[in-house]
Amino acid sequence: MGITVEGASKRFGDFQALNDVSIEVPNGSLTALLGPSGSGKSTLLRAIAGLETLDAGRVMIDDEDVSKKPTQKREVGFVFQHYAAFKHMTVFENVGFGLKIRKWDKAKISDRVHELLRLVQLDGLAARYPSQLSGGQRQRMALARALAVEPQVLLLDEPFGALDAKVRKDLRTWLRNLHEEMHVTTIFVTHDQEEAMDVAGQLVVMNEGRVEQSGSADDLYDHPANEFVMSFVGEVNRLGDGFVRPHDMDVVLDPDENTEEAMVQRIVALGFEIRVEFVLADGTEVWAQLTRAELQKLELREGQIVYLRPGKTKSFSGDSPPNGSGASTPRGSQGGDDAEVSAAA
Amino acid sequence: MSAHSGNGSRWGLRFLGLGYVFVLLLLPLGLIFYKTFEHGLAPPIDAITSPDGLHALKLTLIMVAIAVPLNTVFGVGCALLLVRHRVRGSGIIDAIINLPFAISPIVIGLSLFLLYGTKGWFEPALAEAGIKVLFSVPGMVLASIFVSLPFVVRETVPVLQEIGTEQEQAASTLGANAWQTFWRVTLPAIRWGVAYGVVLTTARVLGEFGAVSVVSGSISGQTQTLPLFVEKQYENFNLPGAFGASVLLALLALTTLLAMNVLKRKEDA
Numbered sequence: 001m002g003i004t005v006e007g008a009s010k011r012f013g014d015f016q017a018l019n020d021v022s023i024e025v026p027n028g029s030l031t032a033l034l035g036p037s038g039s040g041k042s043t044l045l046r047a048i049a050g051l052e053t054l055d056a057g058r059v060m061i062d063d064e065d066v067s068k069k070p071t072q073k074r075e076v077g078f079v080f081q082h083y084a085a086f087k088h089m090t091v092f093e094n095v096g097f098g099l100k101i102r103k104w105d106k107a108k109i110s111d112r113v114h115e116l117l118r119l120v121q122l123d124g125l126a127a128r129y130p131s132q133l134s135g136g137q138r139q140r141m142a143l144a145r146a147l148a149v150e151p152q153v154l155l156l157d158e159p160f161g162a163l164d165a166k167v168r169k170d171l172r173t174w175l176r177n178l179h180e181e182m183h184v185t186t187i188f189v190t191h192d193q194e195e196a197m198d199v200a201g202q203l204v205v206m207n208e209g210r211v212e213q214s215g216s217a218d219d220l221y222d223h224p225a226n227e228f229v230m231s232f233v234g235e236v237n238r239l240g241d242g243f244v245r246p247h248d249m250d251v252v253l254d255p256d257e258n259t260e261e262a263m264v265q266r267i268v269a270l271g272f273e274i275r276v277e278f279v280l281a282d283g284t285e286v287w288a289q290l291t292r293a294e295l296q297k298l299e300l301r302e303g304q305i306v307y308l309r310p311g312k313t314k315s316f317s318g319d320s321p322p323n324g325s326g327a328s329t330p331r332g333s334q335g336g337d338d339a340e341v342s343a344a345a
Numbered sequence: 346m347s348a349h350s351g352n353g354s355r356w357g358l359r360f361l362g363l364g365y366v367f368v369l370l371l372l373p374l375g376l377i378f379y380k381t382f383e384h385g386l387a388p389p390i391d392a393i394t395s396p397d398g399l400h401a402l403k404l405t406l407i408m409v410a411i412a413v414p415l416n417t418v419f420g421v422g423c424a425l426l427l428v429r430h431r432v433r434g435s436g437i438i439d440a441i442i443n444l445p446f447a448i449s450p451i452v453i454g455l456s457l458f459l460l461y462g463t464k465g466w467f468e469p470a471l472a473e474a475g476i477k478v479l480f481s482v483p484g485m486v487l488a489s490i491f492v493s494l495p496f497v498v499r500e501t502v503p504v505l506q507e508i509g510t511e512q513e514q515a516a517s518t519l520g521a522n523a524w525q526t527f528w529r530v531t532l533p534a535i536r537w538g539v540a541y542g543v544v545l546t547t548a549r550v551l552g553e554f555g556a557v558s559v560v561s562g563s564i565s566g567q568t569q570t571l572p573l574f575v576e577k578q579y580e581n582f583n584l585p586g587a588f589g590a591s592v593l594l595a596l597l598a599l600t601t602l603l604a605m606n607v608l609k610r611k612e613d614a
Contacts, residue, residue: 051514071517078518084511088533097529098519142515149519 001062001152001185002027003048008057010043017043019209021057025187025202030179032200033189034232040209041189045155048187049076061152077146077184081158083138085130091117091141092126098149116144119178136167143175147182156188160195172199193233197221205229227316237286242313249288250309251276251298259307262286264300276300278308374595381588389589392578397565398590401574405551405597407482408570412489412550417543420497421532427498428505442495453491454559457484461560480562485570488556493549497542504538505531537609544605548598 003025010018018040025031033041046052048059050071058067066074086094092113093100099109117123120140122133130138139159146154159175160168176199179186190196196203197217204214205228213225217233224230227243236243239260252259262278265285269275274295277287288308290298300306381389392398423442427435445453460466461478471478478484512534516526532539554572561568565577571594578586 049518051518071514072520072522074518075520076518078515080511080515082511084515086512086515086530086534097516097521101520101525101529145515145519 003153003185003187004060004063005044005048006058006060008044008047008059009055010040010047010052011055016209018047018054018057021206021209021211023204023211023214025185027062028183028185029202030176030186030188030200031202031204032196033187033204033206034191034193034196035206035212036191036232038208039206041191041206042157044206045157045187045189048153049078049155050074051078075149075152077149077151077154079139079142079146079154079156079159081161083130083135083142083162085138085142087130089129090126091122091128091130091133094130094141095144095148097145102149112148113144116148119147120144134167135163136171139163139171143178147184151184154184154186156186158189158191161190168195175199197233203233205232207232224314230314230316235287235289237310239284239286239310239313242310242315244310244313246275246287246289248311248313249286250311251288251290251294251300252307252309253298255307256309259309262306262308264302264304264306267295267300267302278306280308377588377591377595381585381592384585388585389592392583392586392589393593395586397569398574398586400566401569401571401590402593404482404485404569405571405594408486408489408553408557409547409550411486412493413543413546415490416494416546417497417539419494420542420546421501421535421539423498424501424505425527425531428502429510442498445492445494450488450492450553450555451559454488454556457487457491457556457560461487479560480564480568482568484560485557485568488560489550489553492553492556493546496545496549497539500538500542500545501535504535508534540605540608544601547601551594551597551601 003023005021005023008018008021009016015038017038021040021044023044033044035041043052047054048061050059050066050069054067058065060066061074061076086097089097095116096109096113099112104112114123114126117126120143122137122140122144125133125137130141133141139162143156143159156175160171163171172195175188188199201216202214203217203220205212205220207228212232213220213229215223220229220233224233230236230243235246237246237249255261260280262280264276265279266277267274268277269292272292274290274292275287276290276295277285279285286308298306393402423438426432427439432438458465458479461468461471461484467478476483478487508531512530513526516530521529552572553570554576557570558573558576561570561573563569563573563577565574569577571590575587575590575594578584578590
């Protein structure tokens with residue numbers, strides 16, 4: 001059940017949430033919509049589910065135009081960032097909700113719900129209420145609820161956004177494994193590039209209501225189409241007109257024709273990885289990612305003058321970024337959370 | 346602030362709060378109970394079980410039975426309209442719904458006269474159909490509905506806003522249509538807000554005096570609700586009767602409140 005969106009546009013008042021967006025999601029794939037807040041990724045996901053109506057464009061699921069179909073007939077499973085658990089129902093009733101709507105008989109519902117609860121490892125908690133579950137358990141319950149009705153496609157809107165770091169990581173792995181078992185076409189929205197790369201086979205990078213680039217994680221990392229993608233999927237330094245990844249910055253103690261003088265400003269140890277921040281002669285701030293061994297070999301200390309040799313510099317012709325520093329913060333992160341924007345409609 | 350002065354001001358506040366409630370609320374109510382049973386149980390029970398007393402009780406319960414369900418359905422529907430659909434002019438609707446709170450019940454009663462009284466707008470058509478609104482039950486029901494209209498809306502709107510739309514959206518992705526979503530997801534989620542509105546509506550209808558008094562004519566055994574019965578007994582210097590009916594009214598209202606508390610406790614357990 002592939003998903004195709006063609007020329008989708010959506011405006012909320014003055015805010016252009018989607019601007020002529022087209023994407024193609026192959027059958028059985030696990031695709032991430034990646035972008036900063038306000039990039040339109042949640043709006044796009046909600047439009048696929050029919051929770052948002054498009055001003056222009058169309059949504060196709062399995063080659064059928066579903067643009068005019070109401071949500072309840074699209075057969076999509078949807079998982080919300082804040083779980084959207086039915087608070088007055090038990091875990092069992094939550095998961096069985098869609099089946100009850102479809103008028104399954106009680107015994108069949110019970111079998112199916114328990115099967116799903118085993119799948120999401122909540123089998124002993126069927127009689128609990130959502131308020132008695134942890135965040136991670138609630139989200140697994142929401143996932144079981146969405147999967148119960150055997151949806152054609154599974155849509156997840158920042159599913160791990162409200163969870164703490166450890167639980168996020170566990171659930172990511174778990175989601176990837178689940179997808180390998182079930183093979184239901186899945187799209188999930190995230191603003192976390194690491195999460196997107198960890199979970200998804202295909203990534204669609206969005207910014208300011210447009211698709212910037214789509215492809216595999218390697219594609220995007222090694223061959224970014226523009227500055228935005230380069231700075232959003234991974235860290236980046238700006239040097240003149242070029243961009244270079246912090247791990248492609250060689251630090252040497254002797255100058256040659258390819259090096260630039262820099263002063264060590266700060267050394268931050270992040271476990272195995274060491275982040276060394278420099279300031280160049282022209283005041284530009286850059287940083288390099290070193291290993292512990294590299295740092296020990298160089299014997300760097302703060303205030304020292306060293307030389308940087310940037311390898312694999314990338315430059316994008318034409319559009320110059322508004323902020324000339326080496327900051328790795330992406331543009332376009334102004335504006336509220338897209339879920340909130342869409343709720344105002 | 347030191348712990349010592351914090352303690353002092355806390356006791357002060359407690360004393361002030363409880364004192365206020367005691368002098369203004371509990372003392373007068375308590376006195377009514379005392380006065381009612383001053384000479385034993387017989388006089389108030391006699392007054393209430395008189396034919397006029399029983400009729401007044403029955404009529405009051407009829408008012409509740411008609412006005413409360415109507416205002417509940419209307420109130421929930423109206424709250425949904427205001428919160429979920431944001432139609433044009435919802436700000437004005439919101440303000441208009443509060444009118445019964447702001448306008449004196451006497452004025453409400455008089456406005457019904459303008460519509461249904463002699464030379465009123467609707468009077469000719471109704472007279473032709475043989476329906477008598479004023480000085481009879483329909484007019485009293487209209488007055489009761491008018492004065493108790495805002496409660497369910499006011500109690501439901503904030504709860505609807507608080508639960509948000511995500512649960513409803515989740516229901517629709519699971520295949521539920523608008524009607525199923527309302528019955529299975531929205532209504533259970535707002536039920537305590539609605540229940541509280543129903544309790545307040547019931548209490549108001551039970552106790553309404555002004556508007557009902559104007560349109561009913563307060564005819565004993567015919568158009569007399571319990572509050573009107575109380576007034577009549579009081580005017581006729583039948584104090585045990587007046588107090589007896591008052592206590593009955595207070596007990597009805599208390600029962601309503603208790604019923605909700607019991608239900609809620611059951612729910613929380």
